[in-house]
Amino acid sequence: MAYDLIVVGGGPGGYVCAIRAAQLGMKVACVEKRDTLGGTCLNVGCIPSKALLQSSHLFEMAGHGFSAHGIKVDGLAADLDVMMGRKAKVVDELTKGIAFLFRKNKVDHVHGTARVVSAHEVVVGDRRLQTKAVVIATGSESAPLPGVDVDEERIVTSTGALSLTSVPRKMVVIGAGVIGLELGSVWRRLGAEVTVVEFLDFILPPMDGEVRKIMLRLLQRQGMAFRLGHSVTAAVREGEGVKVTVEPVQGGGAETLAADIVLLAIGRRPHAEGLDALKLDRDPRGFIVVDRRFCTNIPGIHAIGDVIGGAMLAHKAEDEGVAVAEILAGGAGHVNYDVIPSVVYTWPEVGAVGRTEEQLKEAGIAFTVGKFPFSANARAKCNADADGFAKILADARTDRILGAHIVGPQAGDLIAEVSVAMEFGASAEDIARSCHAHPSLAEAVREAALAVAGRAVHA
């Protein structure tokens, strides 16, 4: 029996694409080599890391935050096994949830590693599946670094860092990106001495400059150490530990850091296993080249998600999955790459959408900044959680919102309001004139919008 569509990869891009295609009446199979669906995100990425971030955050609150609320805690201890068990349960439930959604939408889940022979044939084990079209959603994998050989025991990627059996005493994180800072935060909260080594002179490279600055300060205040402008030239196992050699990028003497665990988190590269039979166009970094309709150079073969590059985010892949399914069904699927939010789940969180001040200056666009600190937000004060700010950047002439950058409690959820506004081409005034509940964290967003016109009420 022939399928209308075979999706290769059951991550956020692939499984969403499969479900959307099935909703549109297609006969769909989704090939996934893992036992469970959900890809990196659900199994060894966003979801388990957020589970551990929540557990470790509560632990830290109990240790350092509760006393301010008048709650005394004696004999505080972290039970890592229970923590990991809870994480595993979250992952298990969510991956099973996708399996349920597949059954509900009559998507065939084919377990195994796919080999795409052509736009019309995909081989999985000894099965030859016929199809009318193929969507490749094979995702990405941790990028390697010469001199640092990952063993997932002592020298780990995010995958290993999510399953450590004990809290390391000393941890070196290579790369001050989102993954490094999040997982570094998890283990620092649980008691590790964490040093983050970053090649660049700042953390969170694609973020707004002001966000990078305040986050560095806040993370340092929490006890995270940074070696900015340093590169790691080697990480060598020595007994139970690892010796990490770091050198200043500007030149100077090398230095050795001792660590129990080294986390390699310098980025991710496309994962394109099982596609060798195809002569797919790739860019110099290995990403599959697609056009605006996600067509590769081979008619009938489409690609979405991390494997085509761009923002390597689950929700970007999901939107592409929906778009390509709708395009295959004859619709007008579209992804607005100008309005894809990104979130860092440290504490405080970072939520960002649209362009940064630096990008706007470089593009020569005149803009107005509206900024409001959470220290002036009633709810944040009540919560004793008032670090950070909400910032809205709007076109100086038309007031159209060009970007928003929030550092603060629940920033990842607060940014959604601005994303919707931007999707509708809204102005800062539109948000400013929309009633927001009091007291709420979202009021900070409204005040930032008011501040664009220089008329924040509470600042």
Place this chain on the structure above:
Amino acid sequence: MTQDITVPTLGESVTEATVAKWFKAVGDSIRADEPLVELETDKVTVEVSAPNAGVLTHIMAETGAIVAVGALLGRVAVSTAKGAPPPPVVPTPPAPAAVAVAAAPEHPLSPAVRRIVTEGGLDASAIPATGKDGRLTKEDVVNFQAAPPPPPAAAAAPREERVPMTRLRRRIAERLKEAQNTAAMLTTFNEVDMTGILALRDRYRESFEKRHGVRVGFMSFFVKACVAALKEFPAVNASIDGNDLVYKNHYDIGVAVGTAQGLVVPVVRGADALSFAEVEKTIGLLGHKARDGKLSMDELTGGTFTITNGGVYGSLMSTPILNPPQSGILGMHKVQQRPMVMADGAIQARPMMYIALSYDHRVIDGREAVSFLVRVKESCEDPARLLLDV
């Protein structure tokens, strides 16, 4: 009972017309013989009337459509014998619910847009929207307001306006250019001392008008003068047809008339057989018809020579273009007092008119053309010559 409204026969060699205007809309009641639709052809505009009273039920050929002779223009439901027209046909009104939906704006305005539109007294529907699904963003409104204000109504006229040429204008253009491209055209000039005609006209003005019901004008003199000259110089009344020269023994003089739609040239037929009064009457009638757009095809075709009078607009001198296949055209001009030297050497102020003859040198020799024009001049200066045929 329904009756088809079709394109009538439009005249010799005219096979199609453009629907210029419908006077009635579908559902309108019409009386018998009431004009329904105006058709425009190469030469004339024609009104098509309803033969019977009734209600216009269909329009098959919309304004601007090109229709052939006999084509269906529309349909009329003819009134019953009782004479009462059937109820007008009205389009089924849309369901009320649909109206209510359509009346509401398609998308609610965003709060900022609502404020600016209200404060600025703007019509939101007039602002180009770029937002999702055609929504108006504040950016749209700001850009709209920043756009240079439309110039005041007086200056609001576009820098240029492009309109399709009417059939008549196209035909005029074609024929004038055809004349220039085909004929070996040149112009000879002379002048007429109008003292004689003016004196004659003054002397008989009242009695002529009383007797004939029409004023005595210059045109009759010039028509008669031309007929006399044409008889003397038959080449000027001839035309080329292939390798033949066709000399005409009838004198059908076209008289150019300017109308709102353009130049038309109705023909005074058998001008040689008409009295002065009959010529004046005929020209008056044709002129009226021309200005009302009511000339028939027969009245516009078949001239053998043409007279055009640019003098009515003040022209002192011009070179008329032939009206093919004719070989000659006389241009009359404005009468102007000018100092003239008389036979005795005295200088007198005289009412003078320049006259021009454009002619096709393929047919007419220079000697004939110049002599023709001299003959016209002499006849006009001394109208008695016309009487005596000298």
